[in-house]
């Protein structure tokens with residue numbers, strides 16, 4: 001057994017989900033990762049949880065169900081299943097999910113069956129979902145290697161080698177080494193992220209100016225009252241937790257109509273399995289008015305993505321990630337947003353997070369008036385590079401370096 005797994009389990013229980021004495025912990029885990037689930041359970045009882053509820057999953061069985069179950073199954077749900085989820089969330093349980101799946105494991109199935117199922121089950125678990133989305137309960141998602149995922153990331157080497165490489169990659173992103181204490185490393189990492197987000201919020205920048213040697217020259221205005229988010233969240237009971245592990249980004253919302261200039265992507269962008277190595281967007285008054293890609297088919301794919309609805313051609317996220325962060329330095333594509341969005345400074349076209357004061361409780365019209373973008377899509381694309389510079393301009397005209405040579409200036 002890899003000794004790093006023990007450290008990983010401790011890290012997830014004490015920092016990721018931060019399970020509390022007397023609390024119920026729900027663990028979702030694939031059945032073939034049961035040895036790791038057992039470590040999580042032992043560690044959870046060591047910190048004094050009341051009890052652990054296991055929700056086992058299996059991608060193969062999920063696939064078989066979608067392929068072969070009776071058709072009416074997808075228009076119904078079992079009320080006791082929804083009741084269990086809602087009740088646990090209402091009682092203040094914490095929800096830890098272990099993701100270990102084949103990125104192509106559900107390829108070729110009839111997606112309309114899954115959509116029908118979520119149409120009936122989604123409203124039934126509204127209470128659970130809302131408590132989680134608003135960070136009122138602790139929740140955490142983290143990953144373990146899976147063989148087909150490893151083979152996709154590291155093609156051309158034997159399966160065991162690929163899986164070992166993926167485990168090394170995950171441990172590097174999780175700041176787990178043979179001789180460190182990752183719990184300490186994450187406490188320091190969260191403290192650093194929290195300090196930076198507070199500093200950025202206090203500057204109250206009017207705009208950010210991005211420039212690099214690849215041809216990026218972009219000004220992004222930020223809305224009145226915006227704040228920066230990132231690092232750990234805090235539950236309704238005041239318990240800090242990391243909803244996603246790993247996490248490197250600090251992010252806010254751009255001002256919908258305040259984006260001008262050109263930005264060049266710096267990492268491969270995946271549109272439904274097609275990998276676009278590089279592209280550029282030109283913005284005028286917030287809207288994407290130009291799409292460049294070497295391959296005309298790639299340009300067409302991108303044009304279709306930003307034409308999904310009105311808001312799809314405007315930005316919805318501004319995220320800062322240092323070029324020297326562990327995920328960035330690895331320079332591999334994980335085919336999993338949990339990791340890939342932490343690899344580089346990124347922007348997203350589509351919906352905004354409600355990152356203005358009072359934004360979470362605003363109506364749709366109020367969000368629009370506050371400068372936040374709305375869309376059914378939200379797609380991250382990477383723009384960070386070794387020599388990216390970002391200069392912030394304050395409302396009284398001061399210019400403050402935010403990024404110098406790809407990393408934070410402060």
Ligand code: ZN
Nearest residue numbers: 249251319341
């Ligand atoms: Zn992001």
Ligand code: ZN
Nearest residue numbers: 317348379380
């Ligand atoms: Zn995003």
